[in-house]
Amino acid sequence: MAMFETVPVVDVHKDNFKEIWPSLLLSIKTSTFIAMDTELSGLGNRKALIAKSIEDRYKSIAGSAKSRSILSIGISCFKLSSVTNLSTNEGTASGQDVPQCPEGSRGCGWNFLVQTYNITTLCEEDYVVEPGSLKFLVEHGFDFNRQYSKGVPYCRGNDKDEKKADKMSLRQLFLEVLQAACPIVFHNALMDLVFLYENLYACTPQNMASFLADLTEMFPAGVFDTKYITDFKHKMPASYLEYVFRQCLRTNKEYASSGRKHAWASFPTYPEGFSHITRCNCVRPGLAVPSNIDKDTQDKLKATVCESYAGHGWCSRGNSCTKSHDVDLILDIDFLAQSKKSRKRKRRRDNQKTDVENGGSTEQDQEEQEMETNIAEMSLGAKEVSEMCENDTSKTTDKSEAILSGAVGNSKGPVVSGKHRAGFDAFMTGYIMASYVSEYGTYSGSLKMEDVGLEHIRNLVYLTGKDIPLTVVKSGFAKTSKEHREKFSKFCLQSS
Ligand SMILES: [Zn+2]
Structure with a gap:
């Protein structure tokens, strides 16, 4: 399927x-x-x-x-x-x-x-x-x-x-x-x-x-x-x-193949001459991180990911950020972290981070930070989405080698039109x-x-x-x- x-x-x-x-x-x-x-x-x-x-x-x-x-x-x-x-x-x-x-x-x-x-x-x-x-x-x-x-x-x-x-x-x-x-x-x-x-x-x-x-x-x-x-x-x-x-995409695919409850989406076939369609790409840009990598490699991988983006889907550095904003890589790392520790402990990572960085921030700070990121997310952010649209799938490259050597600096693709966001x-x-x-x-x-x-x-x-x-x-x-x-x-x- x-x-x-x-x-x-x-x-x-x-x-x-x-x-x-x-x-x-x-x-x-x-x-x-x-x-x-x-x-x-x-x-x-x-x-x-x-x-x-x-x-x-x-x-x-x-x-x-x-x-x-x-x-x-x-x-x-x-x-x-x-x-x-x-x-x-x-x-x-x-x-x-x-x-x-x-x-x-x-x-x-x-x-x-x-x-x-x-x-x-x-x-x-x-x-x-x-x-x-x-x-x-x-x-x-x-x-x-x-x-x-x-x-x-x-x-x-x-x-x-x-x-x-x-x-x-x-x-x-x-x-x-x-x-x-x-x-x-x-x-x-x-x-x-x-x-x-x-x-x-x-x-x-x-x-x-x-x-x-x-x-x-x-x-x-x-x-x-x-x-x-x-x-x-x-x-x-x-x-x-x-x-x-992207997590739901993964889960549905996994559950569909193992016969568990899942959702499936299909689309109508539009007529040949119908020119008003844009196709937004859902294919992950790189290869999956193997689930059997050692702790050292895992840590190196984690260091390539932008913490702010990983937690909120938004980063104030935007395009100039040197770290990865690849949500699939972020999900891979979260999956590894969860399978290592207790999967039941699903505490929000962004809160943990705020605590560590600020030595315990005030509630107001946290709320403001979260609001900022929510605001960016809900109406102005999520630029990866526009990148997904109209991306040429042939540009998909094998990133896993680069990922595993810890050499991934910036995995952001070309910014294309955000008009279908x-x-x-x-x-x-x-x-x-x-x-x-x-x-x-x-x-x-x-x-x-x-x-x-x-x-x-x-x-x-x-x-x-x-x-x-x-x-x-x-x-x-x-x-x-x-x-x-x-x-x-x-x-x-x-x-x-
Ligand atoms: Zn960033």
Whole structure:
């Protein structure tokens, strides 16, 4: 059974938006769940974003969402097509008559059909582009010329001119996502949710309780946050998107070959002349580190890896860092370390490191550091992702010799265009969710998410620096906001 090597991402912009619209809508309407990601022009005051009070955090993010904008949106539509029992179904070709598991049994292969879209967007109102974000985006291949010339236009806040409202617009697209009434998945959801609400739905409410109440009506099937699930349920040494994604790739491959529960993704065949596809490469750039290397070599290997990147998926030195940012190498080393010591002891490496370096840092320092890296990760960082896209696989070289001699200094490949990042990030998020569905879900004959039994990880949103999640729930005292009620009643009329 071959692992997929490239992920097709449909590149959507102003000039092909209407052409793509019908297929985009069909993908949304037939999804089992939808994973989303946004790329933002900035995030506002960093300190305010990690305020102790969650209410203050919400207010500062909402403030940022009113003055900043969304540069691109990734939508990855996952449709659970079958759950197969591999023990009786080895080698069944996709699209063939796939036998279903008997009802009540725990299915083995959870097969998803995936369609991913990257939409370049352009806010038509004034917005702030932070110098830091600008520098970062440009350094990592973001093409602002393309964004200004090709971005699908939208306006923030409440609906403006009703009569001029376009049936095929970004704001309408967001309503279509809500109307699909399937679960929405993010990796670190809070920022995305607030920005999407303010930019494509309505003015965000004054207080967080109303915001959360609104969300419960907007997303009746719930919100899943893969960062929260990773940190608090799945428990891995790190939880940044690419790290978790590449670990899930490994696990699914291993489990598929040994007949254990796993997730499988396949993609539609796009017509020959369909020119809007970019293929993002998932092949690991180098060879795996052998699992039987001695302690000395292991230590040497470890010294070639950038600690900051290994822990957070982000490094302030960026391209000029002399150490390796290769996530597969990082995963190999983590695997070796875990098999040497107790695999049960899955403490976060980044916390250990902070303790050692700072001789015990303050909680605030740690939170700030984590926030910095989360911020970079959630909207500006993860440059390796853009490198993965459009990378020529023929450049894959045998690095293992170099790795083992400890000679690897800089394993970063050429920086290529980051224009498909939101799309591929959304795919990675969805793939992680698919893996968790196969791991924590139970197949009972239904292919719907509500029947898989994931209520215990639903509507729990990751909060940086906190041990508890933000729960998406309508509290007894909270009211939905006036803006939402107005919008929602129109929306309900439209959908009935
Ligand atoms: Zn580095």
